[in-house]
Amino acid sequence: MVYLFFEVEKASDGKEVIKLMERKESDGFFKNEEFGTAKDITNSNYKIVLLDKNNKICKTSIIDNPLSPVFESYDKDSMEKQIGKLDKAEFFYRYNDNGNVAEMEIHKVENNNSTLIFKLKL
Numbered sequence: 348m349v350y351l352f353f354e355v356e357k358a359s360d361g362k363e364v365i366k367l368m369e370r371k372e373s374d375g376f377f378k379n380e381e382f383g384t385a386k387d388i389t390n391s392n393y394k395i396v397l398l399d400k401n402n403k404i405c406k407t408s409i410i411d412n413p414l415s416p417v418f419e420s421y422d423k424d425s426m427e428k429q430i431g432k433l434d435k436a437e438f439f440y441r442y443n444d445n446g447n448v449a450e451m452e453i454h455k456v457e458n459n460n461s462t463l464i465f466k467l468k469l
Contacts, residue, residue, distance in 0.1 A: 349448075350369075350372075354366050355413055356436075367467060414436050418431055
């Protein structure tokens with residue numbers, strides 16, 4: 348199992364800058380690698396793509412944009428979801444390491460448009 352810990356910050360030009368902060372590996376495997384998303388109320392996500400040595404896709408995952416977290420607020424009779432706006436946040440990604448993963452890409456997906464914002468050799 349591989350855990351990758353990132354920091355993302357909104358730059359002065361509005362672009363999102365991602366930095367790998369830490370990598371941890373451990374024995375074992377995840378039975379379920381999927382992350383839940385708030386697709387029902389947000390249109391900004393990160394698509395994480397794991398590639399092998401031949402640049403073929405091993406796995407694709409969608410996670411919520413960490414700079415636009417979804418908050419739930421409750422009152423006496425109802426629950427509401429709201430989208431927050433942050434300038435800086437941390438997030439992590441985990442995957443089973445089968446020895447085939449050579450590279451990772453993070454794409455920002457917004458309104459059905461995808462932009463590569465981070466690339467990492469693993």
